[in-house]
Amino acid sequence: MAGAAGMALGGLVAATADGGLGSGNGLGGAYVALLMGLTGTSLGALALTRSRRTG
Numbered sequence: 001m002a003g004a005a006g007m008a009l010g011g012l013v014a015a016t017a018d019g020g021l022g023s024g025n026g027l028g029g030a031y032v033a034l035l036m037g038l039t040g041t042s043l044g045a046l047a048l049t050r051s052r053r054t055g
Contacts, residue, residue: 003040010034 010033017025 003037003042003044005037006033006040007037010037 010030013026013030014034017023017027017030019025019027021027021031
């Protein structure tokens with residue numbers, strides 16, 4: 001859930017940021033949040049799948 005929330009907030013910041021990358025509006029951080037949120041969501045799903053298989 002934390003990964004999905006990070007992706008949602010990163011997407012929100014990226015969609016509402018004025019200016020481009022390096023303008024000080026947090027667009028770089030939004031991209032990092034999207035990437036880390038995707039990574040966290042993927043690893044969480046992988047762990048959940050693995051825990052269900054091993055019992």
